[in-house]
Amino acid sequence: MAIHLPCLPMMKILSYLDAYSLLQAAQVNKDWNELASSDVLWRKLCQKRWLYCDMDTLQLQGKETWKQFFIDRIWQERAKFRAKSVITWKSPEQPASIKLLTTLPEMHIAVTVDIQSTIKLWDCHNREALATNNLKSPCKSLKAVFTKDGPIVLIGDTLGNIHIFRIPDLYLISTVNVLPYGFDGIYCSPQKKWVLLSKKHPHILPKVFYMSSFLRTSEFSAPVSTVLKLSLYERVFWTPRREDRITLMS
Structure with a gap:
């Protein structure tokens, strides 16, 4: 049975929420949507973030509601940040063609793997490789991520092994056989607590592994893992802000 609170107590409760939580509350039902979209709540969020927000500001921006103003302004800020964060980098000519590439923008680092399975870690501020390592088997997948134990590189090969290397020296932390065949997908959860390894094949089920079991082999x-009993899917998503929820689109 639905419980309906009076508008004033509900508005008081909603006034403690941030923008993301307000957007979620607006999806509960029609009444919640109306309350959570109130100009009173969204103007308060605008003034908290940008200090000077009055009716003239709203009219100058050509927006009808403070909610619309807030969302558009946030997108503008993020677009400017992404534009400022772009770094153009080009590696020197390599003896073998580069097959895979991943980056860690926060550290201005790129990692490449060539067709001879040579791994190189690059400083994007210059054209010199900071570290080099090699694998014996061909590589199929590559991912660089931050974990609570530090930045690492995950590489999957054609034999179904996952190799974990430390950044920045590309020291090999561990090698574990996780699937009977090479996998082509490495998907890390938002906080990098879990990693899903998958291959699009009707008879091979994806597995989710506890990241620490790769990093702390002693x-x-x-490896701590579980199998997802769904083999035919097109895309994989970890749910934002939820470390324990994953979506597979078939």
Whole structure:
């Protein structure tokens, strides 16, 4: 049975929420949507973030509601940030063609793997490789991420092994056989607590692994994992802000 609170207590409760939570509250039902879209709440959020926000500001921006103003302004800020964060980098000519590439923008680092399975870590501020390593088997997938233990590189090969390297020296932390065949997808959860490894094949099910069991092999006798019983899917998403929820689109 639905419980309906009077408008004033509801508005008081909603006034403590941030923008993301207000947008979620607006999806509950029609009444909640009306309250959570109130100009009173969204103007308060605008003034908290940008200090000077009055009716003249709203009219100058050509917006009808403070909610619309807030969302558009946030997107503008993020677009400017992305534009400022772009770094153009070009590696020197390599003896073998580069097959895979991943980056860590926060550290201005790029990682490449060529057709001879040579791994190189690059400083994007110059054209010199900071570290080099090699694998014996061909590589199929590549991912660089930050974890609570530090930045790492994950590489999957054609034999179904995952290799974990430390950044910036490309020291090999561990090598674990996780699937019977090479996998082509590495998907890390938002906080990098979990990693899903998958291959699009009707008879191969994706697996989710506990990241720490790859990084701290002395504490785990074997990788901690679970199998997702869905083989036919097109895309994979970890749900934002939810470390334990994943979506597979079939």
